[in-house]
Amino acid sequence: MPRILLLIILGWLLYVVSKRFIAKIKPNEPTKTDDPEAEKVVACSQCGVHIPENESRLIGDVTVCNNPSCQEQAK
Numbered sequence: 001m002p003r004i005l006l007l008i009i010l011g012w013l014l015y016v017v018s019k020r021f022i023a024k025i026k027p028n029e030p031t032k033t034d035d036p037e038a039e040k041v042v043a044c045s046q047c048g049v050h051i052p053e054n055e056s057r058l059i060g061d062v063t064v065c066n067n068p069s070c071q072e073q074a075k
């Protein structure tokens with residue numbers, strides 16, 4: 001009988017530890033996509049400033065920054 005109890009306790013401990021281990025890994029997955037190094041950086045064709053690709057604007061086939069004068073010159 002104590003052997004069975006020991007097995008149950010061991011099984012429960014394994015379950016709790018593995019659950020914690022999985023919970024520790026999972027929250028790290030979305031933060032990986034937020035890594036600034038993973039973001040592509042492009043240069044403005046007018047002023048040469050480097051900006052993230054999602055903040056840049058594509059006018060025709062040139063990439064410009066959010067500066068209105070750069071966007072005017074690219075037209």
Ligand SMILES: [Zn+2]
Binds near residue numbers: 045046049064
């Ligand atoms: Zn610019």
